[in-house]
Amino acid sequence: MITRLRTLLLALTALTAGPAVAQPEIQQWQTDNGADVLYVHAPELPMVDLQVTFAAGSARDGGKPGLAALTNGLLEAGAGERGEEAIADDLAASGAELSTSAERDRASVHLRSLADPERLDPALAILADVLARPTFPEEAFERERRRALVGLRQAKQDPGEVADRAFHRALYGDHPYAHPTSGTEESVEGLARTDVATFHDRYYVAANADVAIVGDVDRERAAELAEAAVAELPDGEAAPPLPEVADLEEAEQVAKDFPSAQTHLLIGQPGMRRGDPDYWPLLVGNHILGGSGFGSRIMEAVREERGLAYSAYSHFRPLGRRGPFIIGLQTANANAEEAEELARELLADFVEEGPSEDELEAAKANLVGSFPLRINTNSDLLGYLAMIGFYDLPTDYLDRFTDRVEAVTVEDIRDAFRRRVDPDRLVTVTVGGDE
CATH class of the missing domain: 3.30.830.10 (Metalloenzyme, LuxS/M16 peptidase-like)
Known part of the structure; x- marks a missing residue:
């Protein structure tokens, strides 16, 4: 059977092969405060995707597993003059979407919006606030901490999760990759709002940031978007290399x-x-x-x-x-x-x-x-x-x-x-x- 599958695959590839497809041109530069930017012009849809990524994943938890994930997840809970509901309402009014994610190496915030400045600029202002001026309200912190604890307890009932956690512990020992991104019950129980604020101040800085932009904007406009997204971030210092x-x-x-x-x-x-x-x-x-x-x-x-x-x-x-x-x-x-x-x-x-x-x-x-x-x-x-x-x-x-x-x-x-x-x-x- 495997031979037949491979033969069929080769035949289909030969039939569909044509001239090499040109790959998108990647342009690269830095913002005024030192964030690296990569950009691709994609005019096929009147949309813009912009993602800011930080070396702020769980490998930076520093003895408090779950801190990076909790910090990233709370960015939308309030920022600048907006509360959590105002952020959601203003994004909806502009037709934009904002999402966050945290992994072992990195944490990111992704904005998707129509390219029309009347839609994009208000959404970009929200992104800038979320990155640089999150307020981490105490009520939201406690809610998300409790939610994380529920998730950790549920993970104990999933044999796949149990296996993955045991595997990483055995594989990495005392390396920062050993603990799960979501932390442990004991570590999350011990987290405080001040831990989140301190983590954000250290790692959500321009020298620790990368910006990726894909969409229906030219190079000049892309540069404006990148600057607007991270201009309020302090210069800061890049995270040190992992062991x-x-x-x-x-x-x-x-x-x-x-x-x-x-x-x-x-x-x-x-x-x-x-x-x-x-x-x-x-x-x-x-x-x-x-x-x-x-x-x-x-x-x-x-x-x-x-x-x-x-x-x-x-x-x-x-x-x-x-x-x-x-x-x-x-x-x-x-x-x-x-x-x-x-x-x-x-x-x-x-x-x-x-x-x-x-x-x-x-x-x-x-x-x-x-x-x-x-x-x-x-x-x-x-x-x-x-x-x-x-x-x-x-x-x-x-x-x-x-x-x-x-x-x-x-x-x-x-x-x-x-x-x-x-x-x-x-x-x-x-x-x-x-x-």
């Missing part, structure tokens, strides 16, 4: 009983960072191993041949420092040992032998053929711009994506996996087994 992630010294097995009919299995080790010199062979190699759904070795062996799981996968999650490499699946409790053994065998074989030429060509066809769909919308493109700016990647990243994928060889993949993945030093987490 390096240490290699695992030995294999570790973590087993947690959980009342479920299925066992959640995670296997992995520290993987790669953004801008990693081995990024491209690891990306293409993992696509073959477990990153391409039904076209991958793991899915074929675990689901199609053995029927052990509905879904099985592997992926690298690159971060500012080495993010995790993960193999994951869910299987019936009775099949957990067999599934774990099979996953280990598949990984060891791939590290030792690498892919075949046919597998490599199919993976390249899939990655190259699907790439235009990854930047098909302004939101998709904005996500790439924010990533490129935050992780200081070259601005030709999108232009050269296809060439870099096409340049990967079987030997490149074999060499990278042998150096970077050690099948004898893996963290293995199982959650389940107690129906």
Whole structure:
């Protein structure tokens, strides 16, 4: 079946192949107070997407897990002269949308608006206030803190969440990536409003910010938007570099009983960072191993041949420092040992032998053929711009994506996996087994 799928994929790619699609031109500069800006002109829709990203993710919690997420989530609870309801009403009146998000490395605020200045300028003024002058009302702080606690208690009832948290603790030890973005019950219970205000003052500053803009505005107007968004931010200082992630010294097995009919299995080790010199062979190699759904070795062996799981996968999650490499699946409790053994065998074989030429060509066809769909919308493109700016990647990243994928060889993949993945030093987490 896998051979037929790959043959079909290659045939479809050949039929649909045409002239190379020109990638969007990325322009880059800095605001007057030092924030980096990346911009792409996208006139197809009369819209503008603007995102400001800070090195203010959970890795900056500083011994208070959950602080970064709580701070980011409270930005819209009041800012400047507006209360929470006024912010919502004024955004609705302008037809704009404002959203926030916090991850391990970064926290961001995203504004989407019509490009018409009568709509965009009022929305931009709200964004500027939210970034620079949040008021963090005590009532809103307590409400969101309680909501976070409810979420953390609910997470204890989700075997997938339990497995993910145990996996990161085992993988990262005392590194800032070890704790969950949402924190722990104990840490969130201990947070105070002053913690939030202090965190904002330190990390929501221009020197720690990146601005990404995609939309129906020219370069001059984009520069005005970027300045207006961050002009009120203090210059401040960039966040210091995070510590390096240490290699695992030995294999570790973590087993947690959980009342479920299925066992959640995670296997992995520290993987790669953004801008990693081995990024491209690891990306293409993992696509073959477990990153391409039904076209991958793991899915074929675990689901199609053995029927052990509905879904099985592997992926690298690159971060500012080495993010995790993960193999994951869910299987019936009775099949957990067999599934774990099979996953280990598949990984060891791939590290030792690498892919075949046919597998490599199919993976390249899939990655190259699907790439235009990854930047098909302004939101998709904005996500790439924010990533490129935050992780200081070259601005030709999108232009050269296809060439870099096409340049990967079987030997490149074999060499990278042998150096970077050690099948004898893996963290293995199982959650389940107690129906």
